[in-house]
Amino acid sequence: MSVIAVLGDAQGFAGPDALRKVLTTVGASRDMRCAAVLALAKRSGADASDVLARALSDRDTVLRRYAMVGLAGAGDDRAWEQAFACLQRILRRPGRAPESDPRHLPVQSQAAAAVCYLGRHLDGAGGDRAVRLVAELRDRWDRLSAAEQAWLAGLWPQCAPDGPAAGEVAPPEARRLEWWVRQPLFGPVH
Structure with missing residues (x-):
């Protein structure tokens, strides 16, 4: 597994192909596949978007x-609609919004990861994507945990229910969203 993770930081032309192969290898363990997805994202960036988009439809949650x-x-933004549908499923799941420490939100929050991706690829204030995302978050605000609400209000205060009309909400700072999600998981493997 650590070999797969290290490929995310390695140099050379064969690494991305090796990581893609892990994802299509029959019998590859969940841990191997998950490590390969993250390593490929680290290594290839937006060029891995096709694989990442396909993995959003995998049977393995x-x-x-x-x-x-x-x-x-x-x-890149090619999986926006698919990711938006994922966020809707997450927020509409029965029993959602467990109590959590509002001072700390782990990067493993499914809703936060989806918002980071979707928020990085909006179409400006008043754009269709922006309006749909803000409306979904406001309509399901009570389905977010206290930590998710605090995190979202801190990174993108205008999207909170008491913010301006959905069509007037300025997009969040994409770099801040990217930084938040990349810090713990995209760092070098030790």
């Missing part, structure tokens, strides 16, 4: 989570 984090930290 854990792999889908890693794919969303990979997209949030490095992906």
Whole structure:
């Protein structure tokens, strides 16, 4: 597994192909596939978006989570609609919004990873994507945990329910969203 993770930081032309192969190898473990998705996102950036988008549809829910984090930290916008549908499913799941420490939100928050990806690829204030995302977050605000609400209000205060009309909400700073998701998981492997 550590060899797969190290490929995310390595140099050379064969690494991305080796990581893609892990994802299509019959019998590869969940851990191997998840490590490969994240390593490929680190290594290839937006060029890995096709693989990450496909992984959002995988049967393995854990792999889908890693794919969303990979997209949030490095992906281009080609999986926006698919990621938006994922966020809707996350927020509409029964029993959502567990209590958590509002001072700390782990990067493993599915909703936060989805918001990071979606927020990085908005179409400006009043754009269709921006209006849809703000409306979804406001409509389901109570489905976000206290930590997710505090995190979102800190990074993108205008999207909170008491913010301006959805069509007037300025997009969040894409670099701040990218930085938040990349810090713990896209750092070098030790």
